[in-house]
Amino acid sequence: MDDYILGIGGSLEPDSRSEVLLKHMLAALEKQGGCTEMLSLREVGLPLYSEKSKQQALAQSFIDKAARAKAIVLCSPEYHSAISGVLKNALDFLSKDELSHKPVALMAVCGGAIGGTSAINNMATIVASLHGLVLPQHVIVEQSYRNVGEVLESKYLHRVEALAGRLITFSSQYGNNAA
Numbered sequence: 001m002d003d004y005i006l007g008i009g010g011s012l013e014p015d016s017r018s019e020v021l022l023k024h025m026l027a028a029l030e031k032q033g034g035c036t037e038m039l040s041l042r043e044v045g046l047p048l049y050s051e052k053s054k055q056q057a058l059a060q061s062f063i064d065k066a067a068r069a070k071a072i073v074l075c076s077p078e079y080h081s082a083i084s085g086v087l088k089n090a091l092d093f094l095s096k097d098e099l100s101h102k103p104v105a106l107m108a109v110c111g112g113a114i115g116g117t118s119a120i121n122n123m124a125t126i127v128a129s130l131h132g133l134v135l136p137q138h139v140i141v142e143q144s145y146r147n148v149g150e151v152l153e154s155k156y157l158h159r160v161e162a163l164a165g166r167l168i169t170f171s172s173q174y175g176n177n178a179a
């Protein structure tokens with residue numbers, strides 16, 4: 001296992017707000033001493049999951065990257081009260097081999113003022129089924145540019161920084177490579 005925290009963004013949009021939010025999280029982790037790597041599913045171009053497509057070099061490289069990470073951050077847009085299809089497809093390539101006892105922080109971006117919880121619960125269910133360690137805290141941001149732009153609105157920035165700190169602490173206490 002390497003020392004990096006892997007951020008996986010769940011949108012294919014070139015101007016994805018959830019990807020912007022994920023970048024804020026990775027910056028907060030770096031600021032607090034974490035080493036991070038960003039994985040944009042738009043750039044990776046994974047095939048749809050099947051036993052056969054899992055053998056492709058692209059898929060194996062994704063699986064390997066997740067396996068070597070000491071912790072993971074998932075950030076999804078909420079689509080129809082669930083996570084995006086592209087993130088679900090990516091998670092289908094993973095198993096307990098990569099996720100077991102791995103700390104995972106969850107974040108979501110939603111369109112409405114009361115959205116996001118379903119996407120968080122959806123990710124928590126998937127990660128728990130793979131025996132990953134879901135942090136009890138998460139961050140949800142409503143999508144307006146004022147909230148998720150180059151500069152994150154301060155109340156969200158504080159939540160992101162707090163989640164980053166908790167992920168670093170959680171990883172050192174409970175992760176596979178805990179001291």
Ligand SMILES: Cc1cc2nc3c(=O)[nH]c(=O)nc-3n(C[C@H](O)[C@H](O)[C@H](O)COP(=O)(O)O)c2cc1C
Nearest residue numbers: 011016017018077078079080081110111112115143
């Ligand atoms: C197909 C689709 C379904 C959506 N369903 C929901 C939803 O159920 N709840 C919600 O709050 N927002 C919903 N939205 C809004 C997105 O969550 C929101 O636009 C988000 O910012 C998209 O993230 P992205 O910019 O990273 O792609 C939906 C958007 C799309 C395209």
